[in-house]
Amino acid sequence: MLIDTHAHLDFPGFDEDREQMLERCWQSGLRAVIQVCFNRQTIARGFPLFEEDPRIWFAVGLHPQAADEYDEETLALVEEKSTHPRVVAIGECGFDRFRDYAKVPNQEACFRGMIRLARRRKLPLVIHSRDAKEDTLRVLREEHAEEVGGVMHCFSYDLETALEAIELDFCISFPCFVTYPKRNQAEVVAGLPLDRILLETDSPFIPPQRIRGKRNAPTGIIDSAEAIAAMRGIPAEEVIQATGRNACRLFGIAPPEGPA
Template sequence: MLFDTHVHLNADQFFEDREETIQRAFDNGVKYMVVVGFDRQTIPLAIEIAEAYETIYAAVGWHPVDAVDMTDEDLTWIEELASHPKVVAIGEMGLDYHWDKSPEDVQKEVFRKQIALAKKVNMPIIIHNREATEDIMELLQEEKAHEIGGIMHCYNDSPRYVQSFLNMNFYISLGGPVTFKNASLPKEAAVEIPLDRLLVETDAPFLAPHPNRGKRNEPSYVKLIAEKIAELRGIPFDELSSITTENAFKFFNITKKP
């Protein structure tokens, strides 16, 4: 059994075949998923999908690329949604210096506010990081994010940062890039991350793993990611899938369904 800890089934790319995509995941052993909402459009649908399936959950937050659009009312709305029984984390949040829609200072302010909100409602956080690792580490430390813990989502950074995030009570989640031929960093990290802090995800519809790179990603492909990590670590696939699934249950405080 596998747990896709980060998927965007609420994306437009799944509009026409969402139910079939979910069933395909179930049929391939991906029994649990967390659908991540990150703005006014995607959050309601994330919760709607989670309500419709017993083993699908939701995370709610505000993406750093769109930080400039977030209002105080949006923050209050996210806080209210945190009490929903199928919401298991706040995020994705963080910093993204690749795109320049939202100035860095605005991104940092919105990031700090969401960490404070997560601490208020006592929920873990999901971190989006693109070209901003040092600033993210500094901000997490300043805001004492270790008190609630979180996930470094779709980790694609140097393994030298792994221990710093572990020390802050974070799990590390690996996605499609770990299967890419020339992606050395996630492969190195896949071996360095302690098994009891490792998670797997697709980030679908983005970052489809090999051999589907460049196509639409979907949650059933998390099996390809787990198989690659098991290969890199030299352990059986069943062991890797069991460990990462139990880690996800623990992190999201989810009880396995009978």
């Protein structure tokens, strides 16, 4: 089952043709999308757009780049939104040291707050981690994130780090950069148990090789499934079935039947 476990479909780049774009996705066999709302702005924009669509679920949280927004009031907003019946995860949250969008101590405080919220709400976590693998694993362990598990989204680290995350009951999610000749994560992709791998696009970002430089859409996961299948030497259909099952299990979702 084709499930895009991480997308930002509220972004203005979809304003012109959002409905048509989504229709093309459903027609191509996509069964579900998890829309990630990760700061005040995307929470305000994302929920009204998609909460009526039975094929779209939500993750809600505070991104490390939004960590300077983290205070009691924002935490209360995220917590309130997390009770929405279509919210299936807390995040994305974590560390981003690639650029200094938010102060590092604020990133850590915000990340801890999100893990505690996920444990209170008994929801899995969506982790965003860039250039911060040790700190990410340290905070996950210190805050007992293994109690809820979740997914390491846009995974860009090595196999050893992936296996450590799996020990904490996390899945590993690959975006369309697995289709890039120079950044395909082949060793990690081939070294993981198939029942821990998820597919995502992070749309509108990270388009597959086929449409590099353009806007990505959830259909991009088909490219990723093919690339992952080639790296593991199995049929693409097997990757699609396994990753779909993994997503349903982790997020507790049951997508409606696809188009006839």
